[in-house]
Amino acid sequence: MEEDKNKTVVDKIWDFFASITLAVVLFALIALTSIIGTILEQNAAPEKNIKLLGKLFGDSLAPTLYPIFEKLGFMDMYHSWWFVTLLLLFATNLIICSIDRLPRIWKLIKDPIRPLPEEHFKNVGIKKEFLLKGKTESIKNAFEHAIKKIGFKLLESKGVNGYQLYSEKGNYTRLGVYITHLSILLMLLGAIIGIFFGFKGSINLPEGKTYAMAFVRGKAITNSADEFEMDTILDALQATEGKSASAAKKLGIDEKTFEAKLKRYGVKPLGFSIRCDNFATDYYGGSNMPKEYRSWLTVIKEGKEVMKKSIVVNDPLNYGGITFYQSSYGMVPGAKGIFILKLTSKTGVSEIKKMPFGEKFIIPGTDLEGALADFSPALAFEPTGRPFTSGEQMTNPAVLIAFTEKGKPKYSGWIMKRYPETGRLPEGHIVELIDYWGVEYTGLSVRKDPGVLIVYLGFAAMGIGLFTALFMSHKKLWVRLVDEKNSTRVIIALSANKNRPAFERKVDKMIALLSKSGEGENQ
Amino acid sequence: MSSSTLFGISTIAYIIAMIIYIAYLAFRKSQIGVAGTTITLAGFVSQTIAILTRWTESYAQWTALTPESTFALSVMRSAPLRNLYESLIFFVWCLILAYLIIEFKYKNRSFGAFVTPVAGIALAFIDVSGMSKEIEPLVPALQSNWLLVHVMMSFISYATFALSFSTGLMYLILKTEKRTESSYMFWTITTGVFIVILVALGLDYLTFSVAIKNPETLIKGYLFKASFFNQSFGISALSWIAALAFVFLVWRYGYVLRKVISSLSISPETLEEITYKSIATGFPIFTLGGLIFGAIWADQAWGVYWSWDPKETWSLITWFVYAFFLHSRLLRGWRGKKVAIVAVVGFVAVIFTYLGVNLLLSGLHAYGSLE
Ligand code: HEM
Numbered sequence: 001m002e003e004d005k006n007k008t009v010v011d012k013i014w015d016f017f018a019s020i021t022l023a024v025v026l027f028a029l030i031a032l033t034s035i036i037g038t039i040l041e042q043n044a045a046p047e048k049n050i051k052l053l054g055k056l057f058g059d060s061l062a063p064t065l066y067p068i069f070e071k072l073g074f075m076d077m078y079h080s081w082w083f084v085t086l087l088l089l090f091a092t093n094l095i096i097c098s099i100d101r102l103p104r105i106w107k108l109i110k111d112p113i114r115p116l117p118e119e120h121f122k123n124v125g126i127k128k129e130f131l132l133k134g135k136t137e138s139i140k141n142a143f144e145h146a147i148k149k150i151g152f153k154l155l156e157s158k159g160v161n162g163y164q165l166y167s168e169k170g171n172y173t174r175l176g177v178y179i180t181h182l183s184i185l186l187m188l189l190g191a192i193i194g195i196f197f198g199f200k201g202s203i204n205l206p207e208g209k210t211y212a213m214a215f216v217r218g219k220a221i222t223n224s225a226d227e228f229e230m231d232t233i234l235d236a237l238q239a240t241e242g243k244s245a246s247a248a249k250k251l252g253i254d255e256k257t258f259e260a261k262l263k264r265y266g267v268k269p270l271g272f273s274i275r276c277d278n279f280a281t282d283y284y285g286g287s288n289m290p291k292e293y294r295s296w297l298t299v300i301k302e303g304k305e306v307m308k309k310s311i312v313v314n315d316p317l318n319y320g321g322i323t324f325y326q327s328s329y330g331m332v333p334g335a336k337g338i339f340i341l342k343l344t345s346k347t348g349v350s351e352i353k354k355m356p357f358g359e360k361f362i363i364p365g366t367d368l369e370g371a372l373a374d375f376s377p378a379l380a381f382e383p384t385g386r387p388f389t390s391g392e393q394m395t396n397p398a399v400l401i402a403f404t405e406k407g408k409p410k411y412s413g414w415i416m417k418r419y420p421e422t423g424r425l426p427e428g429h430i431v432e433l434i435d436y437w438g439v440e441y442t443g444l445s446v447r448k449d450p451g452v453l454i455v456y457l458g459f460a461a462m463g464i465g466l467f468t469a470l471f472m473s474h475k476k477l478w479v480r481l482v483d484e485k486n487s488t489r490v491i492i493a494l495s496a497n498k499n500r501p502a503f504e505r506k507v508d509k510m511i512a513l514l515s516k517s518g519e520g521e522n523q
Numbered sequence: 524m525s526s527s528t529l530f531g532i533s534t535i536a537y538i539i540a541m542i543i544y545i546a547y548l549a550f551r552k553s554q555i556g557v558a559g560t561t562i563t564l565a566g567f568v569s570q571t572i573a574i575l576t577r578w579t580e581s582y583a584q585w586t587a588l589t590p591e592s593t594f595a596l597s598v599m600r601s602a603p604l605r606n607l608y609e610s611l612i613f614f615v616w617c618l619i620l621a622y623l624i625i626e627f628k629y630k631n632r633s634f635g636a637f638v639t640p641v642a643g644i645a646l647a648f649i650d651v652s653g654m655s656k657e658i659e660p661l662v663p664a665l666q667s668n669w670l671l672v673h674v675m676m677s678f679i680s681y682a683t684f685a686l687s688f689s690t691g692l693m694y695l696i697l698k699t700e701k702r703t704e705s706s707y708m709f710w711t712i713t714t715g716v717f718i719v720i721l722v723a724l725g726l727d728y729l730t731f732s733v734a735i736k737n738p739e740t741l742i743k744g745y746l747f748k749a750s751f752f753n754q755s756f757g758i759s760a761l762s763w764i765a766a767l768a769f770v771f772l773v774w775r776y777g778y779v780l781r782k783v784i785s786s787l788s789i790s791p792e793t794l795e796e797i798t799y800k801s802i803a804t805g806f807p808i809f810t811l812g813g814l815i816f817g818a819i820w821a822d823q824a825w826g827v828y829w830s831w832d833p834k835e836t837w838s839l840i841t842w843f844v845y846a847f848f849l850h851s852r853l854l855r856g857w858r859g860k861k862v863a864i865v866a867v868v869g870f871v872a873v874i875f876t877y878l879g880v881n882l883l884l885s886g887l888h889a890y891g892s893l894e
Contacts (some may be wrong), residue, residue, distance in 0.1 A: 024850055024851055027843045028843075031844060034836050035836075037836060284589075289662070291588070312663060314663070326663075449826075463807075466806070466811070470804075
């Protein structure tokens with residue numbers, strides 16, 4: 001009470017933020033409030049959560065509750081003002097608490113260990129006392145050797161009737177807690193940088209197409225004027241390889257206005273172009289279980305191909321701080337692609353043919369002519385054997401080819417990309433469908449996040465910090481050697497800021513070894 | 524022997540061990556204790572072989588489907604940590620291993636009666652829920668080494684948390700004396716509810732085992748339908764009354780357990796130490812493996828290291844509970860019972876992160892199924 005009166009407001013605020021009680025209260029608050037966002041679906045259509053509230057509180061209450069919960073920010077709660085405030089309080093708590101304690105801890109780290117006054121040996125938590133045969137001088141040497149061997153810094157003082165050896169290890173492990181706490185701040189900082197200076201968008205990039213921008217959530221296009229404006233923006237960006245300054249100049253408007261328009265339509269210029277050379281899905285054996293989604297991408301800058309990489313899920317492409325992730329795929333509506341066939345005659349002559357639908361080809365060195373008669377992206381067969389298309393995605397692309405010889409129809413059949421044996425003709429020639437190219441798009445997530453490095457740094461610091469804080473300790477050891485005629489009285493005191501029993505076991509082992517070797521000398 | 528036969532043997536062994544350990548608590552004959560340890564050990568060996576067998580089975584499948592994959596990659600991609608079934612098995616394996624280490628180190632068998640039930644429940648849950656036991660090749664998103672270490676370390680930490688749950692609960696039983704004490708109410712009600720849920724799950728299993736095709740149908744169609752949500756009003760009302768009565772009985776006679784435990788040679792200090800040590804070990808493993816490696820995997824696969832999805836958020840909640848635990852020890856007057864309650868709550872959060880999010884929340888909205 002008395003103390004409180006002398007404190008200024010600033011002191012009080014400082015104490016408030018330096019307290020562990022606040023930390024523990026915040027842990028509980030953040031944990032408990034977070035639960036709300038795991039029950040209500042975040043950023044979802046209102047009907048969804050009204051239905052959910054109906055399940056939880058009854059249908060009659062749901063329509064009343066929804067607007068209240070919406071006002072409270074529950075529908076996007078991790079970005080609501082009060083949740084962000086909790087996180088800010090948490091960060092402040094962490095910073096002030098660390099600053100408050102650091103000087104004291106630093107002193108504990110830096111102050112060298114001092115000899116323990118004789119009378120203090122009694123008060124130390126762990127104490128050992130025993131008699132060893134032998135001259136104090138030689139016992140001292142043995143102890144010095146043993147202490148150095150377990151990695152302790154050794155100091156020594158001479159007393160009235162003997163020596164005191166004192167040593168310590170792991171001063172700096174006291175910083176482990178601070179590294180842990182700092183790592184959390186690093187992660188938060190990295191996240192904030194990401195929010196302010198990065199973006200997360202997407203592109204649906206058709207095979208063979210080149211894009212110079214990605215799309216984030218923007219204004220919905222509702223009329224033809226908007227559509228026209230957006231198209232001119234996109235055209236300008238495409239023509240300038242995603243450089244907004246040049247694009248603005250090209251359109252004859254100043255950069256600020258152009259940036260505003262980009263923002264409005266949710267367009268993010270990349271500063272270079274990216275092209276999808278191919279996209280393919282691979283399956284496990286003959287099953288329909290996808291094994292791999294792969295896009296072959298090329299980065300183009302100043303008209304030159306500067307990077308080529310094929311990406312799969314878990315292995316993205318990064319160029320100029322922007323990363324492209326394999327995230328989805330699909331068919332481009334109404335696209336006309338190119339069939340790529342590999343023709344091998346029975347004599348072994350082979351040839352790659354690329355052609356649009358409807359064209360014809362000849363098996364090399366023969367009169368056998370094939371014509372593309374039909375295509376199915378997902379060919380399947382009914383139990384009766386009748387073929388049909390089972391879906392819109394390219395799960396089993398197949399072409400129906402009709403063969404003629406000198407104008408006379410011979411036979412026809414479906415050739416499937418995934419089952420090359422379907423292309424073996426009766427005469428022994430082989431026709432393989434390599435790809436139906438140009439009709440699929442690869443769905444890429446596009447991310448720019450300059451903060452992610454700091455977040456990763458935080459991850460590393462967290463690992464190191466936790467390990468140090470929880471598994472390592474600052475250990476101190478005092479050994480008093482008192483001369484008693486032909487033997488030496490050994491009094492040991494030890495302390496550790498963590499896991500004392502383990503340290504004690506280690507010292508016990510050391511003592512056991514020393515006594516043994518001491519006995520050996522005497523014999 | 525096939526891996527499923529061996530898993531069956533280990534399940535039965537752990538359930539028998541549970542009964543023996545409970546008998547050991549009641550009769551305190553050292554021969555009974557030795558029998559408990561022997562059977563647990565036998566179950567553990569059988570489970571180890573089963574895991575290795577399953578690993579070779581899935582290795583064979585993986586190499587058949589992807590002949591181009593290198594040896595090291597094939598070994599990793601076929602590691603039996605690929606779905607809920609395999610991860611539960613691994614969790615139980617870690618838990619039993621941790622338990623055997625503790626039993627050996629502290630020369631005390633009384634934890635057995637508190638740890639083996641968790642193992643037994645987990646294994647029984649596999650059968651009750653009818654989750655898929657098929658070995659299936661990994662879909663593209665799951666083909667990641669980060670994911671592998673993420674899953675592995677998560678379950679190691681869950682096992683240490685399960686251990687701290689058991690010792691924390693024992694500590695509470697040992698240290699609470701009055702029925703009106705809030706810590707006493709906490710542990711009796713928690714234990715009572717735990718047992719009630721188990722029994723209800725068991726009834727579901729007995730009633731519907733034939734009908735259940737997968738966990739989703741269980742949750743949507745059958746969970747607690749044999750008891751609390753029974754179509755017949757009489758049965759469901761009876762279930763609620765029986766459950767409440769049971770929890771009341773645990774509360775009324777819970778002190779009997781205290782007598783049993785206090786007659787064992789185990790001090791509350793030892794229990795407190797084990798609780799702290801297992802959390803202090805589990806916390807960094809969970810932080811690194813559960814949160815950080817999970818974030819790195821998501822970052823590599825989708826370009827978002829944190830998206831506040833329910834699973835992530837519940838991991839974070841669990842993490843905060845254990846951070847609370849570590850820091851509450853620094854508060855004045857927060858040793859002992861209060862801290863033990865936090866340890867118990869922590870594991871309840873673990874269970875929810877692991878099962879509740881997949882099962883209950885996915886029943887609430889459409890997303891998320893059993894990986
Ligand atoms: C979720 C975030 C946090 C994590 C993961 C964390 C982690 C840790 C760990 C592992 C320890 C060592 C505990 C032990 O030795 O048993 C510790 C100690 C400590 N933490 Fe935190 N901490 C967090 C947040 C905070 C906050 C917000 C404060 C603010 C007051 C704080 C203050 C302290 C203090 C004062 C210590 C004790 C230092 C000592 O023993 O000298 N922590 N923390």
